[in-house]
Amino acid sequence: MYDKGKIIPGLIVFVGLVTFPIWYGLATTAGPLPNPEKPTNAKECVEPVEFMRSSHMVLLNEWRDNIVRSGGTRKGTTADGTEYVRSLQKGCMNCHTSKKKFCDECHTYAAVNPYCWDCHIQPKETN
Amino acid sequence: MDNSRRKFLKIAGLSAIAGIGAPTAFNGLLKGEAFASSAPSGGGGHGSEKAPTGKRYGFAIDIKKFASDKDLAQRCVNACHSTHNVPDFGNNKDGSKNRKDEIKWIWAEKFEHTFPDHSHYKKNEQLQETPILTLCNHCDNPPCVRACPTQATFKNSDGLVLMDFHRCIGCRFCMAACPYGARSFNWRSPRELDASGNYKYIKNPNPDFPTRMRGVVEKCNMCAERLAEGKLPACVEAAASSEAIVFGDLNDSHSPVSQVLKEKFTIQRKPALGTKPSIFYII
Ligand code: SF4
Ligand code: SF4
Ligand code: SF4
Numbered sequence: 001m002y003d004k005g006k007i008i009p010g011l012i013v014f015v016g017l018v019t020f021p022i023w024y025g026l027a028t029t030a031g032p033l034p035n036p037e038k039p040t041n042a043k044e045c046v047e048p049v050e051f052m053r054s055s056h057m058v059l060l061n062e063w064r065d066n067i068v069r070s071g072g073t074r075k076g077t078t079a080d081g082t083e084y085v086r087s088l089q090k091g092c093m094n095c096h097t098s099k100k101k102f103c104d105e106c107h108t109y110a111a112v113n114p115y116c117w118d119c120h121i122q123p124k125e126t127n
Numbered sequence: 128m129d130n131s132r133r134k135f136l137k138i139a140g141l142s143a144i145a146g147i148g149a150p151t152a153f154n155g156l157l158k159g160e161a162f163a164s165s166a167p168s169g170g171g172g173h174g175s176e177k178a179p180t181g182k183r184y185g186f187a188i189d190i191k192k193f194a195s196d197k198d199l200a201q202r203c204v205n206a207c208h209s210t211h212n213v214p215d216f217g218n219n220k221d222g223s224k225n226r227k228d229e230i231k232w233i234w235a236e237k238f239e240h241t242f243p244d245h246s247h248y249k250k251n252e253q254l255q256e257t258p259i260l261t262l263c264n265h266c267d268n269p270p271c272v273r274a275c276p277t278q279a280t281f282k283n284s285d286g287l288v289l290m291d292f293h294r295c296i297g298c299r300f301c302m303a304a305c306p307y308g309a310r311s312f313n314w315r316s317p318r319e320l321d322a323s324g325n326y327k328y329i330k331n332p333n334p335d336f337p338t339r340m341r342g343v344v345e346k347c348n349m350c351a352e353r354l355a356e357g358k359l360p361a362c363v364e365a366a367a368s369s370e371a372i373v374f375g376d377l378n379d380s381h382s383p384v385s386q387v388l389k390e391k392f393t394i395q396r397k398p399a400l401g402t403k404p405s406i407f408y409i410i
Contacts, residue, residue, distance in 0.1 A: 119339055
């Protein structure tokens with residue numbers, strides 16, 4: 001084989017460069033994990049935490065369709081019997097009082113841009 | 128010759144028989160159409176109506192109360208618009224009202240414009256000068272609902288014609304279909320900010336109600352969100368001291384509005400169109 005001394009190191013460098021993102025990802029972390037602020041005035045959310053984490057947007061759509069279209073109730077109760085309002089503005093944000101410290105925390109991390117707040121009014125940020 | 132005349136007569140006879148049958152078939156089609164719609168069939172705007180089913184919320188607006196208190200109409204408008212974060216785009220540079228961008232859920236109109244199909248010849252002057260409150264009629268047979276391609280506009284089980292703003296694509300078919308001008312389109316964002324970061328066109332936003340965004344249509348929702356909490360509509364509440372607007376279920380003969388309608392002479396807007404408005408005016 002001609003130019004063995006150039007081709008083999010060249011190949012090694014090439015493979016190294018191409019797989020760089022994988023090495024880099026393994027060696028470093030993707031930044032700090034999001035840490036949404038927990039409310040202090042309530043212990044339990046309307047559904048278990050895993051469900052809320054993965055499917056809160058589905059729940060919000062269900063609330064909307066049920067209330068707006070089918071005349072569904074606006075009140076709900078958590079498993080431990082606490083009453084809440086089935087509403088983003090009047091329910092969720094009643095406990096999670098800061099959009100910045102709660103919603104944005106994960107949405108920014110996951111680079112998603114929901115359009116809730118194009119119309120719904122977010123609570124006043126206190127600081 | 129004879130043969131063809133014979134044929135001709137046969138065909139003519141058959142056609143005549145078919146002709147007699149046709150109206151019934153046609154009526155059948157009409158009935159099917161009526162079932163498909165949400166309204167009871169027949170009667171038009173002036174005639175009698177079928178026995179109602181379900182709820183149908185409506186108003187009786189007492190025009191005389193607005194004649195004696197000229198500010199009352201504006202107070203009702205303010206109550207509605209501040210409750211529902213309806214933007215006020217103010218006036219044009221030349222001082223005229225900004226009609227193009229204007230968003231209104233309820234507004235005051237002249238008698239002749241509210242009731243264009245009534246004769247205004249020699250009508251009494253007071254009537255002509257009284258501001259008449261106009262809003263969505265929550266029609267029992269609403270053309271806007273039929274026109275909406277996305278079902279963003281629909282009729283709910285309380286007889287309210289409502290909108291799901293999430294679904295509205297801003298095609299404005301409903302605006303073309305509504306014969307009362309009850310709908311407004313957001314040509315521009317209602318949420319423009321001023322220098323200090325507050326909404327420029329919504330003075331004291333109600334944190335319990337959303338705003339809208341550019342590109343959707345909006346209109347009076349008969350305060351569905353307040354009714355759900357057992358409250359009266361905001362405009363009815365604003366006029367409560369003089370009882371200028373009576374609210375209730377038109378299908379319940381004991382409701383306040385039904386009681387008033389039984390006693391007083393009332394008119395509806397453009398009844399001949401057959402939209403069956405749920406807003407009545409006591410003249
Ligand atoms: S007044 Fe207009 S917007 Fe309201 S229900 Fe009737 S047609 Fe629809
Ligand atoms: S503008 Fe919106 S509400 Fe009106 S017809 Fe189109 S989608 Fe329906
Ligand atoms: S019923 Fe409610 S939404 Fe409709 S005009 Fe009155 S205050 Fe506004």
